[in-house]
Amino acid sequence: MSAAKNRHNTEDYLQMYRQMVRIRAFEDNANQLYLSARMPGLTHMYSGQEAVAVGICEALTDEDRITSTHRGHGHCVAKGADLKTMFCELLGKAEGYCRGKGGSMHIADQSHGNLGANAIVGGSMGIATGAALSAKRLGREFVTVCFFGDGATAQGLWYEVMNMAALWRLPVIYACENNGYSEYTRTEEIAAGSLIARAQAFGVEAFQVDGQDVLAVNELTQQLVGRCRKGEGPFFIELDTYRYHGHHVGDINRDYYRSRDEEAEWKKLRDPITNFGKWLIDQKIMSADELVAIDEEISADAQAAVQYALDAPYPDVNEVDMHVFSGVDHALEYTGGAHR
Amino acid sequence: MTREITLSKAVNEAIAEEMRRDASVILLGEDVAEAGTPFKVLSGLVEEFGTDRVIDTPISEPGFMGIAVGAAMTGLRPVVDLMFGDFLYLVMDQLCNQAAKTHYMSGGKLTVPLVLRTNMGATRRSAAQHSQSLQALVAHIPGLKVAMPSSAYEAKGLLKTAIRDDNPVVIFEDKLMYQDKAPVPEEEYLVPFGKAHIKREGRDVTLVATSSMVQVAEEAAEALAGDGISAEVIDPRTIVPLDEQTILNSVRKTSRAIVIDEGHQSYGVTAEIAARIGEKAFYHLDAPVIRMGAMDVPVPFSPALEDLTVPNAAGVAENARRICRGELIHAA
Numbered sequence: 001m002s003a004a005k006n007r008h009n010t011e012d013y014l015q016m017y018r019q020m021v022r023i024r025a026f027e028d029n030a031n032q033l034y035l036s037a038r039m040p041g042l043t044h045m046y047s048g049q050e051a052v053a054v055g056i057c058e059a060l061t062d063e064d065r066i067t068s069t070h071r072g073h074g075h076c077v078a079k080g081a082d083l084k085t086m087f088c089e090l091l092g093k094a095e096g097y098c099r100g101k102g103g104s105m106h107i108a109d110q111s112h113g114n115l116g117a118n119a120i121v122g123g124s125m126g127i128a129t130g131a132a133l134s135a136k137r138l139g140r141e142f143v144t145v146c147f148f149g150d151g152a153t154a155q156g157l158w159y160e161v162m163n164m165a166a167l168w169r170l171p172v173i174y175a176c177e178n179n180g181y182s183e184y185t186r187t188e189e190i191a192a193g194s195l196i197a198r199a200q201a202f203g204v205e206a207f208q209v210d211g212q213d214v215l216a217v218n219e220l221t222q223q224l225v226g227r228c229r230k231g232e233g234p235f236f237i238e239l240d241t242y243r244y245h246g247h248h249v250g251d252i253n254r255d256y257y258r259s260r261d262e263e264a265e266w267k268k269l270r271d272p273i274t275n276f277g278k279w280l281i282d283q284k285i286m287s288a289d290e291l292v293a294i295d296e297e298i299s300a301d302a303q304a305a306v307q308y309a310l311d312a313p314y315p316d317v318n319e320v321d322m323h324v325f326s327g328v329d330h331a332l333e334y335t336g337g338a339h340r
Numbered sequence: 341m342t343r344e345i346t347l348s349k350a351v352n353e354a355i356a357e358e359m360r361r362d363a364s365v366i367l368l369g370e371d372v373a374e375a376g377t378p379f380k381v382l383s384g385l386v387e388e389f390g391t392d393r394v395i396d397t398p399i400s401e402p403g404f405m406g407i408a409v410g411a412a413m414t415g416l417r418p419v420v421d422l423m424f425g426d427f428l429y430l431v432m433d434q435l436c437n438q439a440a441k442t443h444y445m446s447g448g449k450l451t452v453p454l455v456l457r458t459n460m461g462a463t464r465r466s467a468a469q470h471s472q473s474l475q476a477l478v479a480h481i482p483g484l485k486v487a488m489p490s491s492a493y494e495a496k497g498l499l500k501t502a503i504r505d506d507n508p509v510v511i512f513e514d515k516l517m518y519q520d521k522a523p524v525p526e527e528e529y530l531v532p533f534g535k536a537h538i539k540r541e542g543r544d545v546t547l548v549a550t551s552s553m554v555q556v557a558e559e560a561a562e563a564l565a566g567d568g569i570s571a572e573v574i575d576p577r578t579i580v581p582l583d584e585q586t587i588l589n590s591v592r593k594t595s596r597a598i599v600i601d602e603g604h605q606s607y608g609v610t611a612e613i614a615a616r617i618g619e620k621a622f623y624h625l626d627a628p629v630i631r632m633g634a635m636d637v638p639v640p641f642s643p644a645l646e647d648l649t650v651p652n653a654a655g656v657a658e659n660a661r662r663i664c665r666g667e668l669i670h671a672a
Contacts, residue, residue, distance in 0.1 A: 065414065099447030110449040115413055120437050126406010127438065133407055134414035137366060137392060144410075160403025167398075323448035324482050326506040331482065334534075336584045336616070 010285055014294075016058055016214050017280060020050040020273045021295055023074045025302035026083055030073065030090060030104075034249040038310065040092055043104040046074030048244035051272035052177050053078035055217025056145055059225050065113045065131045065144040067124035070105045071243070072117030075147050081109035083302055087309035094315040101315075101323065113142070122148055122155030125174070129161040132172035132233070143171045143228040145221075151182030153195055159202075162234065166202045171228035173221070174199065174236045177211060179243040184257050199236035211239030212272045215279075242266040341526040348381045348518040350492035351457070354499035355382070355419060357528065359389050362417065365503060368395040368404055369421030377421060379459075379518050405431035405456070409439045409508075412454040417503060422458035425512060426472045431456075439508040440483030455502045459515040460602060461552055462650050468638035471646075473602040475550070476609050478510045479579050485509040485533060486580040490554035492522040494577055497531025505533070514552040514602075534581035538590070542572035545596040545660045548587055548613055550576060553600040559653035560660065569664050579609055587613065588621050595626040596663050600651050605633030627663035628670065632656060 027047045033039035046053070049071075057066065057078035068075040076086060081097065089096025089107050096102070097109050105119035115131060118124040128146030135142045152158065153176060165172050182190055196206035209220050217239060224235045244267060246254045280286040324331030345353070359365045367385060369377075373396040376383030386394040397404040401422065408418040422431065439452045460473035479486045485507055489495035495513060502509035539554060540561050549557035554575045561571035572590050576582055591597045597617050601609040610631035617629050635649040662669055 067410075097447065098445055098449070101447050102445045106445040108446065110446055115410070116442065116446060116450065118438075120433055123406075123433060123438060124410075126403060126408075126434055127410035127413065129403075130407035130410020130412070130416075130418075131414040132410075134411045134416045137411075138364070138415050140415075157402050157406060160398070160400035161407060163398060163400065164403060164407060323444045323446075325485070326443050326448070326451045326453075335482075335581050 012058065013280060013285055016054050016218065017273070017276055017291070018294060018298065019054045019058070019078055020214065020276065021298045022083065022302070023050045023053065023077045024273060025298050026073055026077055026086065029087070029302050029306050031245070031249055033090070033306065039090060041103060042248045042250055043073070043090065044071040044248045045243065045245035046071050048266065048271070049177055049179060049211065049241045050074055051214035051217055051276070052175070052211045052239045052241050053147070055214040056175055056221045058218050059221035060113070060143065060145065062112050063142045064225070065115050065128070065142055067115045067128040067131070067144070067146050068108060068117035069124070069147055069149060070117065070119045070121070071149065072107055073104070076107050076109060076114060076117065079109060079114045080112035081114070083305035084308050085109070087305045088312050091309050092314060093309055093312040094319070095312050099315055099319065099323070122152035122157050124148070125152070125155070125157050125161050129165050129170060129172055132165065132170035133168065135171050136168070141229050143173065143225050143233070145173045145175050147175050147177065149182070150176060150178040150180065150187045150191065150195070153198065154182070154190060159198070162199065162202050162204060165234040166204050169231060169233060171231070171233040173224055173228065174234065176236070176238045177241050178238055179241050181243065181247070181258065183247045184251065184254070186257060195238050196236065204234055204236050206236040206238070208238045208240065211241030212270045212275065214272055214276050242270065342523045343526065344521040345492055345524050346519050346521050347489070347492040347495045347513065348379065350496035350524055351381050351499060351513065352383070352385065354496045354503070356385060356388065358500055358503040359385070359393065364415060365417045365419060366393045366395060366411070367419045367421065368397055368408060370397055370399055370423050372396060372421045378423065379515060381518060382421065401427050401430040402434055405434040406438065408454050409434055409442070409452055412439070412452045413442065413450050417453050419455045419457060419503060422456055424470050425458045425460045425474050426469050428458065428474050428477060435478065435484070435508070435510070436481045440481045443507070444483060451506045452508050453506045454508050455499070456508065456510045457499070458510065458512060460512045461514040461516045462602065462634065462639045463646055464516055465641065465643060465646065467641040471639035473512070473634060475512050475579060475601070476603045476607065479609060479612070483508065484580060485578065487511045487533065487578045488551040489513060489577070490551050490575045492520065492524050494531055496524055497529055498533070498577060501530045501533055512551060517552060531577060533578045534583050535577065536583035536586040537575045537577055538572065538586065539575050540571065540573040542570040542594065544570045544594055544664055545572070545598065546587070546590040546594045547571050547573045547598050547600060547656065547660070548576065549573060549600040550579065550609060551602065553602055553651060556651055556653050556656060557600055560656035563653065563657045564660055567661060569660060571660060582613070584616055584620070587617065591617050591621045592624045595624055598630045598632060598656060598659055598663070600632045600656060602634055602650055604636050605631055606636050608633045627666070628668070630659050630663060630669055632659065
């Protein structure tokens with residue numbers, strides 16, 4: 001953990017701690033909803049990677065945009081979403097951020113600049129770059145952060161859009177969360193050479209940072225966001241991190257690609273929340289008791305949010321063909337196509 | 341005032357007018373600026389609007405398509421030029437998984453106002469990867485609107501409507517028609533989506549035809565008139581949304597229908613329209629609805645083969661004569 005640069009930034013530190021704990025609490029509850037068969041479908045847990053989403057998003061304003069991934073709950077929380085509306089989306093309820101039409105893999109609080117979680121690996125790289133083009137063309141100051149995993153670096157789209165972002169000097173930061181695994185395969189088996197060298201080949205300034213160190217992530221991102229606003233983008237960051245769960249919640253027997261010892265070691269030595277909590281205590285910013293109180297408060301909030309979502313109504317059936325087209329109330333009447 | 345201009349000029353005028361009207365409209369694609377595209381459709385635009393708004397991209401179709409989607413979600417109205425319709429396969433994820441679904445997946449919170457202009461049409465001796473008519477591919481995807489202009493008039497009016505639409509719209513221009521002239525008003529006009537045009541009224545058989553096939557149908561109707569058969573020609577102008585009512589009203593009157601489109605026949609636009617006529621006007625029909633699409637083969641290079649693969653006026657007229665005589669064309 002870095003040294004405290006600004007001891008007076010207690011509120012910022014606490015916000016980062018709280019946001020990481022909120023993500024962990026969200027994911028723990030989501031996992032329980034899956035295990036108890038109360039959640040439709042599957043979900044991909046962000047636990048273990050909290051310092052990445054929080055360190056980056058705490059360097060952004062509400063105007064700044066992000067694009068998220070199938071493992072997107074952490075980005076969604078970190079960009080300002082509330083847990084109630086998120087759990088509603090996770091359970092397909094009408095009050096969800098996407099009115100229950102997106103679910104876990106498309107969850108996003110659009111009003112805080114989240115342009116959506118994307119279930120196509122690497123699928124949002126163009127969208128993020130396009131948002132940066134808008135900022136530049138419209139003379140707006142917002143910066144776009146494109147979150148993606150190490151697995152997505154195998155998609156050709158990244159190289160196409162990074163080329164254009166570099167040519168056109170777009171205010172976009174490509175943030176690669178390298179958790180070491182591309183679904184069920186060790187990334188070192190599928191990635192040749194170095195990831196930052198790939199970005200550097202396009203003339204894009206590239207950085208590596210410990211993705212378990214929220215302060216280091218935040219400090220780097222603040223610098224790069226500032227430089228993006230001055231027209232010095234794009235940038236690439238590789239964040240070294242780890243996912244505690246399998247590829248998704250159902251990926252439980254995973255010894256064939258990852259050992260339990262390795263997982264235990266990361267949790268024991270490199271947990272972003274535990275380590276940041278220790279640092280807050282060491283720096284005398286917070287006491288252990290105060291942190292426990294925060295943890296308990298957030299845990300209770302999360303449980304209340306789950307209960308709220310469980311009790312919330314599903315969308316009315318007549319919503320099924322709404323929101324297919326903007327400006328069209330019901331798509332089936334409009335296209336004359338499929339019948340119920 | 342109406343003058344005659346080419347389809348190419350009509351497209352150029354539509355984009356220029358909308359770019360003047362709305363500063364958020366941008367144009368991007370391969371060789372759209374100084375080159376004005378290989379078909380010279382966009383010549384002159386970069387001189388008026390500059391390289392900030394007329395943006396040459398690398399040869400990276402998925403990349404610039406994805407960038408257009410993100411730009412559309414955040415305040416711009418991109419008009420994307422896809423040099424050949426055959427390159428749709430390269431942009432399918434960005435178009436069909438991203439652009440088409442974003443509004444729905446976000447519960448209506450995000451919109452993607454973009455236009456993808458591309459082309460279609462065989463018999464240009466361009467072989468299998470530069471000749472396809474892939475409108476069925478995108479018309480299949482909920483969330484995309486699909487326009488198929490049949491002349492310079494429609495090309496201009498539909499494109500202006502498309503640019504003002506808050507949804508992703510794909511427009512297919514027939515690349516063999518870029519130099520075809522048609523009367524186009526000097527003053528501004530729009531052609532609405534979902535409103536078919538009855539190109540020619542008739543009593544005996546309805547010819548529903550898209551894009552270049554409208555000319556084929558009109559030529560067939562002319563020949564049929566000489567035989568005493570009165571054919572009605574309907575141009576749907578957009579296939580999503582489809583003006584089903586105008587087509588069904590016509591078929592209820594004529595009792596016979598042939599549907600003509602240059603895409604491959606199987607699982608195609610002709611199949612969809614024929615099926616709707618069959619479902620909704622069955623008891624008005626005196627003959628099976630006939631589909632006429634492109635032959636289900638990759639488009640061959642040799643002129644001796646290529647011309648066989650697309651519907652022509654003689655074939656349409658012959659099928660019309662036979663169904664009017666009560667003959668079965670595809671007997672079981």
